[in-house]
Amino acid sequence: MSPGSRRAIAAGDRVGLRYTVRLAADGRVVDSNRGDAPLTITVGRAELLDKLDDALVGRRRGDRFRLELRAAQGAFGSYDAEKVQRMPRAEFASGIALEVDSVIGFGLPDGTEVAGRVTELTDTTVTVDFNHPLLGHDVVYEVEIVEVSGDAA
Secondary structure (H helix, E strand, C coil), X not given: CCCCCCCCCCCCCEEEEEEEEEECCCCCEEEECCCCCCEEEECCCCCCCHHHHHHHCCCCCCCEEEEEECXXXXXXXXXXXXXXXXXXXXXXXXXXXXXXXXXXXXXXXXXXXXXXXXXXXXXXXXXXXCCCCCCCCXXXXXXXXXXXXXXXX
């Protein structure tokens, strides 16, 4: 690799990441793409978290780092009671296993998907909380930068 072929990341760069997210309290893995294709984002577009965007700027392909996010600092936003929705049970496909604390993906009209956590079940309704599932938890991101747009191989 020639000098300068690993330029510093700036806003607008496309960056490929491998990551693992752990709960800070017990180290339990709650999300990871290790062993899968890298996640590609554009830095500065808040496609993930602002703090992760900020942590990428100035780093280079090959860098590895840990980023601790504290719930008290609003890492995943603030609780919003309006994001808790009661839905008719009949709206859920019969093949979906509905259990309290299960997380289900919901497609929005624009094609994006949001996660909702089942908080209550009755014979006729399903209550789903669309607040971020990690809201209220301190987490640690372990990140490896594997691709940066414009870098020489």
